[in-house]
Amino acid sequence: MTECAVWWTTPMTATDDALGVLDPDEHARYAAYRRAEDRSRFLTGRVLAKTVAAARLGADAHEIRFDARCADCGRPHGPVRIPGSTLELSVSHSGDRIGVAATDGTAVGLDVEASGRDVDDSLRAYVLNETELAGLDGCSGPAGAEAFFRFWTRKEAVMKATRRGLRIPLRALTISGPDDPPRLLASTDDAVSAEAVRLADLDPGPGYRAAVAVLTDAPSDEIDVTERWWDPGTRTDGQ
């Protein structure tokens, strides 16, 4: 059984203590965001991820250093990892929701999306392939949007678990329909095989959809997910 812990929170205040958790690369990224809400989501994700890592590693969040180098360009905007540690983390943010998923030694990907947005045909066609679109047939209005975000978050969670993200074409993955248990049914991209993926839908609260994926070599392995809420005021991981 692969254990996966997920924490949810809302954007935190940029106190000196919170900003003190960021390293120089993270400060540069924080300062480069033009919109206050983007800065806040980024800060909250890093503070939460470092708080989770610190609790697991017996350290203080200020002592945790992430390597977030991008595999393509080397700039520090890639997935976070802690050199020398088996702890795997995935960060996701959308609207007022920020989440972090953690596993020990198993690649993990988390995705959360605000699901109140309009979904037009071009977005649907960008994200979903023909098989998935057929599964949405006749699903319109709010129900159609909810179903779409179920597909999207499951799909993006898988892509993030591979650490390749959107380098995998969205339509290369075929995900089970929104009313079926979450599963990767097929992949035409070499970076991911359907047998290796375990998926779970999550509950980030009203107005949001989320999913988490782990990659495993064990054919009978299952995923055991716990979800918690994190209070930035306490700066503990809530366990």
Ligand SMILES: CC(C)(COP(=O)(O)OP(=O)(O)OC[C@H]1O[C@@H](n2cnc3c(N)ncnc32)[C@H](O)[C@@H]1OP(=O)(O)O)[C@@H](O)C(=O)NCCC(=O)NCCS
């Ligand atoms: C990762 C990616 C899917 C993010 O999607 P999103 O829905 O906008 O954002 P989310 O909030 O869910 O995820 C953002 C987090 O994903 C993580 N991340 C970044 N690149 C990632 C990747 N390749 N794989 C997995 N996770 C990644 C980061 O921790 C980031 O959080 P941060 O802003 O605190 O650094 C998308 O940006 C991507 O695919 N990037 C890689 C492709 C790319 O940009 N290539 C060109 C680089 S030069």
